[in-house]
Amino acid sequence: MSSVNDGFSPDRSASLLSVRDLTKRYGRDGTAIDGVTFSAVAGEILGIIGPNGAGKSTLLEAVAGLLPVNSGDVFWRGEPLHAGRRRDVLFYLPDGVRPYQDQSALQVVSFVGNVFRRSDTDIRSIIEALGLQPVLRKRVHALSKGYARRLMLTIGLLASHELLLMDEPFDGFDLRQTRDVMGLLRRQTGRGRTLILSIHQLRDAERVCDRFILLSAGQVRGSGGLADLRARTGLPNGSLEDIFLALT
Numbered sequence: 490m491s492s493v494n495d496g497f498s499p500d501r502s503a504s505l506l507s508v509r510d511l512t513k514r515y516g517r518d519g520t521a522i523d524g525v526t527f528s529a530v531a532g533e534i535l536g537i538i539g540p541n542g543a544g545k546s547t548l549l550e551a552v553a554g555l556l557p558v559n560s561g562d563v564f565w566r567g568e569p570l571h572a573g574r575r576r577d578v579l580f581y582l583p584d585g586v587r588p589y590q591d592q593s594a595l596q597v598v599s600f601v602g603n604v605f606r607r608s609d610t611d612i613r614s615i616i617e618a619l620g621l622q623p624v625l626r627k628r629v630h631a632l633s634k635g636y637a638r639r640l641m642l643t644i645g646l647l648a649s650h651e652l653l654l655m656d657e658p659f660d661g662f663d664l665r666q667t668r669d670v671m672g673l674l675r676r677q678t679g680r681g682r683t684l685i686l687s688i689h690q691l692r693d694a695e696r697v698c699d700r701f702i703l704l705s706a707g708q709v710r711g712s713g714g715l716a717d718l719r720a721r722t723g724l725p726n727g728s729l730e731d732i733f734l735a736l737t
């Protein structure tokens with residue numbers, strides 16, 4: 490399997506964002522995330538992995554400060570970071586959202602680029618990297634699912650935040666596009682960014698993430714790099730799928 494995470498070597502002591510004991514209940518409907526604790530290391534791609542309903546989106550929204558939680562804390566470089574201040578340091582890209590429906594893709598990209606004070610050269614290179622050129626004049630509501638996803642990723646990459654949270658960034662992409670986008674995300678970490686991605690496709694996660702948080706029914710069932718998880722489960726050649734099944 491081709492991998493884009495071979496060169497990973499961040500400073501493991503440099504915890505950028507830490508989440509401690511985060512719990513979110515939806516009324517009487519149950520607990521969506523239950524005492525979730527993890528850290529993201531500066532410069533890594535961290536995958537929040539789990540099947541449908543595991544709590545991935547809830548966790549990202551809670552970390553982004555968009556969803557009130559029942560309990561738990563978030564720290565930035567070791568200091569508590571109140572929900573209202575999270576947007577200063579992180580940018581959250583939700584799944585299934587299409588903002589600015591009546592604008593053209595070009596108008597959206599230019600607007601967002603201006604908000605984040607990006608140069609024309611930067612904007613052009615991100616457009617090219619995501620292959621948005623053929624649809625720049627189309628209105629957002631008329632974009633195919635894959636191109637709408639690319640537009641959203643463009644918005645995320647134009648943001649200047651140190652930490653990007655992305656909900657299912659590869660949804661709607663074919664094989665080749667997925668590989669290209671993985672390469673693009675990897676290059677972001679080379680520029681000092683940290684990425685937390687929620688991914689339900691274990692094969693995708695295994696190819697792009699440096700470390701994993703394995704989530705099932707709102708609880709963390711395992712965390713670490715593939716080698717750590719293999720050692721912990723006694724599966725020296727196990728895939729992420731084998732490991733997930735062994736731990737859940």
Ligand SMILES: Nc1ncnc2c1ncn2[C@@H]1O[C@H](COP(=O)(O)OP(=O)(O)OP(=O)(O)O)[C@@H](O)[C@H]1O
Pocket residue numbers: 515518520521539540541542543544545546547548689
């Ligand atoms: N607004 C809500 N009200 C009540 N329950 C909710 C709400 N949003 C999510 N849930 C429940 O919380 C749990 C976690 O949902 P969440 O969307 O976070 O999972 P997920 O891992 O992102 O799933 P998927 O991969 O299907 O997007 C599920 O049981 C879901 O039904």
